[in-house]
Amino acid sequence: xxxxxxxxxxxxxxVGFLAVGLGLDPREVPSPLxxxxxxxxxxxxxxEAGKVIAKQDLAGKVWILNVWASxxxxxxxxxxxxxxxxxxxxxxxxxxxxKDQRADGLGWLQKMxxxxxxxxxxxxxxxxxxxxxxxxxxxxxxxxxxxIRYKHIGPITPESLRTKIEPVLRQLxx
Amino acid sequence: MIPELGHFLLIVALAVALIxxxxxxxxxxxxxxxxxxLARPMAWLQALLVVAAFACLMASFIRHDxxxxxxxxxxxxxxxxxxxxAGVWGGHEGSLLLWMxxxxxxxxxxxxxxxxxPLPFIARILGVLGLVAAGxxxxxxxxxxxxxxxxxxxxxxxxxxxxLQDPGMVAHPPMLYMGYVGFSVAYAFAxxxxxxxxxxxxxxxxxxxxxxxxxxxxxxxxxxxxxxxxNELGWGGxxxxxPVENASFMPWLAGTALIHSLAxxxxxxxxxxxxxxxxxxxxxxxxxxxFLVRSGVLSSVHAFAxxxxxGLFILAFLVLVIGSSLMLFAWRxxxxxxxxxxxxxxxxxxxxxxxxxxxxSCGAVLLGTLYPLFVDAMGMGKISVGPPYFDTVFxxxxxxxxxxxxxxxxxxxxxxxxxxxxxxxVLPAVVVLVVALAVGSLAGKVSVVxxxxxxxxxxxxxxxxxxxxPRIWPQGSTLGQxxxxxxxxPRALVGMMVAHLGVAVFAFGVTMVKTYETxxxxxxGANDSTEVAGYGFRMLxxxxxxxxxxAAAQATIEVSRGGKVIATxxxxxxxxxxxxxxxxxxxxxxxxxxxxxxxxGERLPTGEWVVRVQIKPFISWIWWGCLVMMFGGFLAMxxxxxxxxxATQAAAAGAxxxxxx
Numbered sequence: 001x002x003x004x005x006x007x008x009x010x011x012x013x014x015v016g017f018l019a020v021g022l023g024l025d026p027r028e029v030p031s032p033l034x035x036x037x038x039x040x041x042x043x044x045x046x047x048e049a050g051k052v053i054a055k056q057d058l059a060g061k062v063w064i065l066n067v068w069a070s071x072x073x074x075x076x077x078x079x080x081x082x083x084x085x086x087x088x089x090x091x092x093x094x095x096x097x098x099k100d101q102r103a104d105g106l107g108w109l110q111k112m113x114x115x116x117x118x119x120x121x122x123x124x125x126x127x128x129x130x131x132x133x134x135x136x137x138x139x140x141x142x143x144x145x146x147x148i149r150y151k152h153i154g155p156i157t158p159e160s161l162r163t164k165i166e167p168v169l170r171q172l173x174x
Numbered sequence: 175m176i177p178e179l180g181h182f183l184l185i186v187a188l189a190v191a192l193i194x195x196x197x198x199x200x201x202x203x204x205x206x207x208x209x210x211x212l213a214r215p216m217a218w219l220q221a222l223l224v225v226a227a228f229a230c231l232m233a234s235f236i237r238h239d240x241x242x243x244x245x246x247x248x249x250x251x252x253x254x255x256x257x258x259x260a261g262v263w264g265g266h267e268g269s270l271l272l273w274m275x276x277x278x279x280x281x282x283x284x285x286x287x288x289x290x291x292p293l294p295f296i297a298r299i300l301g302v303l304g305l306v307a308a309g310x311x312x313x314x315x316x317x318x319x320x321x322x323x324x325x326x327x328x329x330x331x332x333x334x335x336x337x338l339q340d341p342g343m344v345a346h347p348p349m350l351y352m353g354y355v356g357f358s359v360a361y362a363f364a365x366x367x368x369x370x371x372x373x374x375x376x377x378x379x380x381x382x383x384x385x386x387x388x389x390x391x392x393x394x395x396x397x398x399x400x401x402x403x404x405n406e407l408g409w410g411g412x413x414x415x416x417p418v419e420n421a422s423f424m425p426w427l428a429g430t431a432l433i434h435s436l437a438x439x440x441x442x443x444x445x446x447x448x449x450x451x452x453x454x455x456x457x458x459x460x461x462x463x464x465f466l467v468r469s470g471v472l473s474s475v476h477a478f479a480x481x482x483x484x485g486l487f488i489l490a491f492l493v494l495v496i497g498s499s500l501m502l503f504a505w506r507x508x509x510x511x512x513x514x515x516x517x518x519x520x521x522x523x524x525x526x527x528x529x530x531x532x533x534x535s536c537g538a539v540l541l542g543t544l545y546p547l548f549v550d551a552m553g554m555g556k557i558s559v560g561p562p563y564f565d566t567v568f569x570x571x572x573x574x575x576x577x578x579x580x581x582x583x584x585x586x587x588x589x590x591x592x593x594x595x596x597x598x599x600v601l602p603a604v605v606v607l608v609v610a611l612a613v614g615s616l617a618g619k620v621s622v623v624x625x626x627x628x629x630x631x632x633x634x635x636x637x638x639x640x641x642x643x644p645r646i647w648p649q650g651s652t653l654g655q656x657x658x659x660x661x662x663x664p665r666a667l668v669g670m671m672v673a674h675l676g677v678a679v680f681a682f683g684v685t686m687v688k689t690y691e692t693x694x695x696x697x698x699g700a701n702d703s704t705e706v707a708g709y710g711f712r713m714l715x716x717x718x719x720x721x722x723x724x725a726a727a728q729a730t731i732e733v734s735r736g737g738k739v740i741a742t743x744x745x746x747x748x749x750x751x752x753x754x755x756x757x758x759x760x761x762x763x764x765x766x767x768x769x770x771x772x773x774x775g776e777r778l779p780t781g782e783w784v785v786r787v788q789i790k791p792f793i794s795w796i797w798w799g800c801l802v803m804m805f806g807g808f809l810a811m812x813x814x815x816x817x818x819x820x821a822t823q824a825a826a827a828g829a830x831x832x833x834x835x
Binding site for chain 1: 458486548
């Protein structure tokens with residue numbers, strides 16, 4: 001009989017995972033980086049391979065770092081919201097184009113609209129690792145002193161924009 | 175009043191489902207005919223109640239009753255009637271009611287077309303279906319009542335998700351659910367057979383047409399969903415390996431495996447344990463899909479709004495339904511015994527490989543879908559698994575499957591000689607390779623993946639021909655005799671050939687579009703034109719078009735080839751008033767050779783638009799392939815031996831037929 005118990009056993013293991021999964025929010029993980037200085041980076045921009053952008057270029061102002069990629073399905077949901085937000089917000093959004101091909105990334109922005117002041121081109125994902133990127137998209141709010149103040153995992157929705165991101169931005173702007 | 179009536183009908187339906195679930199099952203164990211005969215009338219009664227409840231919800235939608243929370247969340251006073259009706263299944267609660275409705279349609283169908291089945295067997299089948307229905311009704315009443323009131327009523331509704339406001343979406347969920355839920359019949363047959371200990375060739379014969387019917391609907395639902403995504407999401411893709419798509423694809427793979435393994439069980443009495451397990455798995459995967467979509471454990475484009483109570487409830491339900499049936503399996507399967515022996519090279523062994531490949535593919539999709547969850551649950555972080563994984567793994571698994579599909583249909587049951595057959599296959603294999611290379615070079619590019627894909631398609635066609643030719647046009651016969659011989663072919667055999675041809679059509683379409691599609695994003699204002707792959711696209715202008723519940727910018731683009739205008743396309747960018755999200759309505763000019771696909775991107779500050787122009791060769795073959803597969807399934811399902819009348823004669827005919835897998 002024992003070999004006929006295999007399906008049941010496997011199923012119970014699966015149920016265990018599903019039960020644990022229920023208690024987790026796939027979109028929210030506390031980041032150890034909150035209230036720590038944002039990792040430094042220096043990398044070419046997506047639009048011009050010759051132009052280099054570094055973290056210290058952005059010092060002195062509050063800015064948003066949005067991790068995205070043309071291969072990421074959830075980014076497609078998020079993108080129109082970011083485009084919309086960029087139009088009405090004063091806070092500059094910088095993109096981190098994560099593990100992408102330059103042509104794909106540029107094509108994507110051309111098609112979907114570009115909410116970013118500039119996108120950092122992170123082809124090998126090294127900057128992403130420094131920022132503890134689990135999955136794409138992710139969004140960081142970094143203050144004038146270069147400290148990460150908030151991290152959002154998963155696509156931004158109009159609701160999360162209103163209830164989470166905008167309050168943090170308002171607070172930072174005093 | 176109508177919502178309260180609907181709510182009440184659901185409560186009564188739950189009571190009826192419990193009676194249907196308990197008494198006939200108990201009666202079958204105790205041999206009490208008076209309890210067993212309750213099964214059929216109870217199935218009918220429950221169906222009537224659920225249909226009436228469904229009608230109540232639909233009435234609330236049509237009447238714009240925004241005092242019903244679900245209506246207020248998924249409709250709007252400006253929503254056209256067709257979408258108010260489709261809105262019934264546009265959200266979690268209503269789609270659950272649709273699921274219930276489908277389950278009842280299947281139960282009633284089983285109750286009506288089962289006069290040949292022994293009473294205890296049908297009592298057990300309907301009993302199991304009754305218990306499943308009771309679980310879902312309880313779920314609906316406890317956590318997801320579509321009739322909940324909103325007091326005070328909303329002034330207007332929040333509107334149906336604009337993504338769902340498309341003709342394809344009106345039909346997609348009902349078809350998909352018909353397929354999903356249809357596997358509950360195979361499941362119920364399996365559980366009933368395990369309980370009754372009559373797991374034999376007759377059981378397989380009874381199960382086969384039901385399984386095929388469910389499979390046809392599921393194929394249609396998935397195909398329709400893919401077609402809808404292609405037309406509605408606006409960027410020209412047709413399959414995204416999204417968790418929810420995978421959730422519908424896994425039962426399809428298991429169902430396909432089941433159809434093939436049932437063939438062995440019916441013809442040769444083999445694979446019994448495996449077949450029954452597959453029957454349990456196909457429905458279990460449907461339920462798992464429900465869980466994944468509705469519990470919020472995975473993030474997906476079309477997951478429903480989540481509520482942790484719902485997730486917990488479905489999980490408990492999964493444990494009950496799947497767990498108990500697998501326990502039953504572990505208890506009863508050892509007594510089933512093995513089928514007849516078969517040789518290393520035989521139809522059975524080929525179908526065994528088929529089943530293994532399909533099961534592994536299903537497992538690979540399951541793994542890819544749940545991997546982010548596994549990693550997360552073990553506290554190792556969050557990841558997402560994307561199309562590269564699925565495309566690669568799936569492509570690699572399909573190659574041996576198709577190879578065996580070609581060889582398998584030519585191999586005899588029980589035992590065959592490998593040598594002579596393989597020698598006969600050398601010439602077709604060479605021809606297939608040459609044709610694939612020729613098509614590739616004609617199309618302009620020869621690559622390994624493209625050649626592989628084309629070879630798969632042509633290989634299937636050549637094997638169908640090799641199977642068909644000696645049957646309808648044997649050596650020494652004249653061409654004039656072909657129609658007469660073709661008419662004599664058993665319908666199930668023709669069905670198999672047609673379904674396999676559908677796979678070839680599908681594979682051809684996928685390969686051509688993946689390899690030879692071209693796309694270009696261009697900035698276009700009035701009178702700008704561009705040329706893509708020999709087609710000229712000229713933008714005549716963009717005008718504002720008001721819709722019932724949206725405002726749209728509609729471009730008019732004239733397509734010409736060789737100086738002649740061949741089509742005028744009108745893609746739209748819509749803003750739906752209530753939810754304020756932009757939607758892209760692509761415009762497609764389709765024929766069998768190519769689709770011209772035009773969609774609008776962003777409006778630039780200069781007033782021009784970014785327009786995406788795509789030429790997609792043979793993409794419609796993907797959906798035609800699905801339709802051909804479905805037609806094959808339909809032929810196989812309506813084979814003479816499954817028709818109720820003349821039962822003994824049909825059984826005899828079934829025994830005589832050869833080779834129809």
